[in-house]
Amino acid sequence: MIGWQITEKDKLEKISGNEMLDDIESAKVKITASLLTEEDIAVMSGEDKSVSFPIIPSKTAIGQISELGQQSAYLAKGTRVFLSSVSPCGKCYHCTNGREKDCYSFKIAGYNRDGFLKDFAVKPVKELFALPPSVKDAEAVYLGYISLALSVIDKLNLQKGQHVAIFGADVLGAIIAQLIIYYQGVPILLDDDDEKLLLAKKSGVYYALNTEKKAEKEVLAITGGRLANKVVYISRSKLSTDLAFRLCAPSESIVFVGFSYPNMKVALSSAIAKNLSVICVTNGYGNVEPAINILANNALDLSNYYLVPTKMDDIEKNVGEMLKDYKAKKKVGNLLVNMLG
Ligand SMILES: [Zn+2]
Incomplete structure (x- = not known):
C-alpha cells in the first residue's frame, strides 16, 4: 500500500x-x-x-x-x-x-x-x-455530504412549503438546498460569495442571497414577514450566527451542520429569547444508501460541482x-x- x-x-x-x-x-x-x-x-x-x-x-x-x-x-x-x-x-x-x-x-x-x-x-x-x-x-x-445533508433533513421535520434559510453556499449548502426542494420546502441560500451563489442558482436554487446586501429585508419579503421556519448553518461558512438567529421565526429550529467545526463561539442569547431549538449534525451515519438512491433518482444536479x-x-x-x-x-x-x- x-x-x-x-x-x-x-x-x-x-x-x-x-x-x-x-x-x-x-x-x-x-x-x-x-x-x-x-x-x-x-x-x-x-x-x-x-x-x-x-x-x-x-x-x-x-x-x-x-x-x-x-x-x-x-x-x-x-x-x-x-x-x-x-x-x-x-x-x-x-x-x-x-x-x-x-x-x-x-x-x-x-x-x-x-x-x-x-x-x-x-x-x-x-x-x-x-x-x-x-x-x-x-x-x-459527494455521497458523504449527501448523507450528512439527509441527516439534516431528518432533524428538520420539514413541512411542505416551509422556508429554510441555509447559511453557506459551498457544495454542502447547495446539496442541502436542492434536497429541501426535493422534499417540497423552499430554500433560501445565503453566503457572502456571489460566485458560489450564482453556481447554486444555476443548479436550480431560486433564492440565493448575499449576506452583505440587505439579506434580512429580502428574507422578510420572501417569507411575507414570517421569517424562515428553519435555519441551517454550515459550521465552516464563517457567516454571522447572529444573522442566522435573526432570520429564524420564533419557536422554530436551527441546525448546525458539518463533519467538523472550527472552534466556534456563538452568542446564544437571541436564540434563547426566541425559544429556538438548537440542533447539531456531524455525521450522516445510516444515510449512505438513501443518498445513493437520491443520486440514482437524479434528484440532485451536481454538474456544476464536478x-x-x-x-x-x-x-x-x-x-x-x-x-x-x-x-x-x-x-x-x-x-x-x-x-x-
Ligand atoms: Zn458506540
Missing part, C-alpha cells in the same frame, strides 16, 4: 505499508478516487487538539473490490463501491442497545482512524456500498496550497485525487 499521512502538524508525507485482508467480514478495496476537503486541512493544521498524529486524511473515497474475506450476496470482485467514513464504536451504551446512530464515540475516517488517501484499504463489508452504474464517480464523491481529478504526484503540492489558503483564512476548495495515477 502507498498512502499519504499527516505525520505532524502541517506535514504530509508519502508512506508505504501493508493492507492485509485477514478477516472474513472485510474486503480489500482498490481506491480509485479520494476527496480532500477543508476539514482534512483543518486537521492537518492542528485545529482540533483531540486528533492525534500520524493519521491518513480523507473522509471520502470510491474504489473497486479487489478481494473479499468471504463470498457476499451484494459485493463481488470488481464491484464499484463508496467507502463510508463513519462507523459506530459497537461498545458504548447506545451501540449495545441498538441505537448505533447515537453512538457515544463514532470512529471517523481522517479524524480518529485512518482515512482514504491511499491506494488500497481493508474495510468491513458493512462499510462498503455498491454503486449503481448510473451514478457517476463525479457525483459519488471536480477535475488531480494526479497523485501532485498531492503534496496541492495540499500545501490548500494549507496556505486555510492559514490565510481564505476559503479552501475541495481536491479530488485520482488514485490510479
Whole structure:
C-alpha cells in the first residue's frame, strides 16, 4: 500500500505499508478516487487538539473490490463501491442497545482512524456500498455530504412549503438546498460569495442571497414577514450566527451542520429569547444508501460541482496550497485525487 499521512502538524508525507485482508467480514478495496476537503486541512493544521498524529486524511473515497474475506450476496470482485467514513464504536451504551446512530464515540475516517488517501484499504463489508452504474464517480464523491445533508433533513421535520434559510453556499449548502426542494420546502441560500451563489442558482436554487446586501429585508419579503421556519448553518461558512438567529421565526429550529467545526463561539442569547431549538449534525451515519438512491433518482444536479481529478504526484503540492489558503483564512476548495495515477 502507498498512502499519504499527516505525520505532524502541517506535514504530509508519502508512506508505504501493508493492507492485509485477514478477516472474513472485510474486503480489500482498490481506491480509485479520494476527496480532500477543508476539514482534512483543518486537521492537518492542528485545529482540533483531540486528533492525534500520524493519521491518513480523507473522509471520502470510491474504489473497486479487489478481494473479499468471504463470498457476499451484494459485493463481488470488481464491484464499484463508496467507502463510508463513519462507523459506530459497537461498545458504548447506545451501540449495545441498538441505537448505533447515537453512538457515544463514532470512529471517523481522517479524524480518529485512518482515512482514504491511499491506494488500497481493508474495510468491513458493512462499510462498503455498491454503486449503481448510473451514478457517476463525479457525483459519488459527494455521497458523504449527501448523507450528512439527509441527516439534516431528518432533524428538520420539514413541512411542505416551509422556508429554510441555509447559511453557506459551498457544495454542502447547495446539496442541502436542492434536497429541501426535493422534499417540497423552499430554500433560501445565503453566503457572502456571489460566485458560489450564482453556481447554486444555476443548479436550480431560486433564492440565493448575499449576506452583505440587505439579506434580512429580502428574507422578510420572501417569507411575507414570517421569517424562515428553519435555519441551517454550515459550521465552516464563517457567516454571522447572529444573522442566522435573526432570520429564524420564533419557536422554530436551527441546525448546525458539518463533519467538523472550527472552534466556534456563538452568542446564544437571541436564540434563547426566541425559544429556538438548537440542533447539531456531524455525521450522516445510516444515510449512505438513501443518498445513493437520491443520486440514482437524479434528484440532485451536481454538474456544476464536478471536480477535475488531480494526479497523485501532485498531492503534496496541492495540499500545501490548500494549507496556505486555510492559514490565510481564505476559503479552501475541495481536491479530488485520482488514485490510479
Ligand atoms: Zn458506540
